[in-house]
Each structure stands twice: as C-alpha cells, then as structure tokens.
Amino acid sequence: MRRGRMPIPLVVDMLKKWKCRRDRGALPTTMRPLLLTTAALVALVSGCLSPPLDDDAETVIVVHGLGRTPASMTILVERLSAAGFRVMNFGYPSTEEPIESLVARLRTTVDECCAQNMESVHFVTHSMGGRLVRFYLAEHSPHHEGRVVMLAPPNQGSEVADFVTDLLAESPVLGRILGPSGSRLGTDSTDIAQQLGPADFEVGIITGNRSMNLINSLLIPGPDDGKVAVDRARLEGADAFLVVEATHTFIMNHRGVADQCIYFIREGRVLTGTP
Numbered sequence: 001m002r003r004g005r006m007p008i009p010l011v012v013d014m015l016k017k018w019k020c021r022r023d024r025g026a027l028p029t030t031m032r033p034l035l036l037t038t039a040a041l042v043a044l045v046s047g048c049l050s051p052p053l054d055d056d057a058e059t060v061i062v063v064h065g066l067g068r069t070p071a072s073m074t075i076l077v078e079r080l081s082a083a084g085f086r087v088m089n090f091g092y093p094s095t096e097e098p099i100e101s102l103v104a105r106l107r108t109t110v111d112e113c114c115a116q117n118m119e120s121v122h123f124v125t126h127s128m129g130g131r132l133v134r135f136y137l138a139e140h141s142p143h144h145e146g147r148v149v150m151l152a153p154p155n156q157g158s159e160v161a162d163f164v165t166d167l168l169a170e171s172p173v174l175g176r177i178l179g180p181s182g183s184r185l186g187t188d189s190t191d192i193a194q195q196l197g198p199a200d201f202e203v204g205i206i207t208g209n210r211s212m213n214l215i216n217s218l219l220i221p222g223p224d225d226g227k228v229a230v231d232r233a234r235l236e237g238a239d240a241f242l243v244v245e246a247t248h249t250f251i252m253n254h255r256g257v258a259d260q261c262i263y264f265i266r267e268g269r270v271l272t273g274t275p
Contacts, residue, residue, distance in 0.1 A: 063125040064090075131185070153228070204264040
C-alpha cells in the first residue's frame with residue numbers, strides 16, 4: 001500500500017462509528033449524507049475501494065453539469081468504478097467558455113485517455129453535460145459505438161434558462177451566472193437544442209420528477225425536477241426513457257440511478273421504462 005492511502009478497514013470503521021453515534025442520538029441524522037459523501041471522497045482519492053481493473057475494462061467518461069465540478073459526480077464515479085469500469089471524471093469551466101471551446105476540451109480528454117478505443121467509450125452525463133456530449137459526438141464521432149446515459153438533460157431546453165437569460169440579459173455581471181454556454185440552454189430556435197438532431201447513437205435518458213425549487217417549478221409546465229420539465233428531457237431516437245423520484249441537483253447520487261446507468265451501459269436498456 002502506498003504511503004498516505006487510507007485502507008478500506010479504516011474507512012469502514014469510520015462509517016460504523018458514525019452510525020453508532022447516530023443510533024445513540026449523539027449524531028444528528030441530517031449529518032449522515034454529508035458524512036457518507038466525505039467518506040466517498042476519501043475513498044475515491046485513496047483509490048482503495050475500487051477493485052483492480054481488468055485489462056479489457058470498458059471506459060466511462062463522466063461529465064458534470066452547468067455550474068458544477070467533478071466533485072458533484074464523485075459518488076456516481078465510485079459506483080461505476082466498483083462495477084468494474086475505468087472511469088474518467090471530466091471537468092470543464094461550464095460558465096466561462098462557449099460550447100465550442102468546451103467540446104474541444106472534451107475532445108482533448110478523449111484523445112489523451114482513450115486514443116485506442118475512442119469510438120467505444122461510454123458517457124454518463126448530468127444536465128448540460130448531455131448537450132456537451134451530443135455536440136462532441138456529432139462533430140468528432142458520428143459512428144460512435146459506445147453508449148450514453150443522460151441524467152436530467154435539457155434536451156429540448158429549459159424554461160428556467162429562458163427566464164434567467166431574459167432577466168440577466170442587461171447585466172454583464174449577473175450574466176456570468178449562466179455563462180456563454182448556459183445562456184444557450186433555452187427553448188427557442190436560437191438555442192443549442194435546435195442545432196442538434198435526433199440521437200444516432202445508443203442513449204438512455206433518466207430524469208427526475210421531484211423539485212426542491214417551487215419558484216422554478218412555477219415556470220415549468222407539467223412534472224419537473226426543479227430545472228427541467230420531464231418532457232423536455234426527451235430526445236428523439238433515444239433507446240430508453242425513465243422517470244425517477246429525484247431532483248435535478250442530486251439525481252446522480254441515487255443508488256438506483258447508478259444501477260440503471262450500469263445496466264444500460266452493459267445491456268443497452270434500462271430495467272424499466274420505454275423511450
């Protein structure tokens with residue numbers, strides 16, 4: 001074991017101690033998600049909880065959403081790694097550069113990590129990350145053989161993006177909240193959604209129907225996840241479409257969602273649901 005790594009027994013022991021304290025009432029139940037996330041981060045950095053990879057392990061590139069960082073995908077990355085995939089957690093400045101520059105960054109990452117199997121790499125995306133991958137595949141991998149799972153993607157835009165873009169249009173300072181790429185996530189004909197056609201690659205879509213933001217939900221017709229309407233997550237040509245009880249912000253942390261991602265990458269379908 002390399003110096004500085006935290007062995008599996010120590011991580012497990014930490015979790016057991018936290019659970020005992022919670023059961024005795026010494027630890028607030030509300031702290032448990034934070035502690036579990038912290039343990040997952042420690043385990044990921046240490047590299048101790050992921051099993052040794054086979055030489056032929058398939059590669060999954062994970063792409064976070066607007067205004068987030070790779071840390072937001074940590075729990076999902078660990079679960080994909082534990083399932084035997086080689087995982088690359090791609091990070092990019094989502095609010096600072098236009099979509100074309102972000103696609104170029106993704107292309108560089110794919111070239112560096114997967115030059116020998118670029119056409120067979122799989123992707124799991126959250127929110128705007130799905131748009132980024134769609135652009136990448138359209139421009140650089142039109143005959144892609146790998147599978148894609150999109151979590152809460154605004155494939156047909158978002159009314160929330162419409163509202164925020166209009167609200168911030170006159171303020172260069174506040175406009176940085178969405179950035180040049182996020183401001184193109186709306187529903188009108190000038191936005192990214194209208195530039196991309198039906199999916200011509202294998203893709204499964206998982207979106208939520210629970211909201212933590214009632215104000216946003218007032219802007220969105222029908223069921224939504226607080227950012228994107230369920231129906232606007234749909235994509236023509238998709239192989240599977242599944243609605244789960246999750247919010248936009250935390251859908252990637254659900255154990256069942258991770259299981260569905262793994263199943264789709266392996267089998268090309270979700271356990272339940274239809275396109």
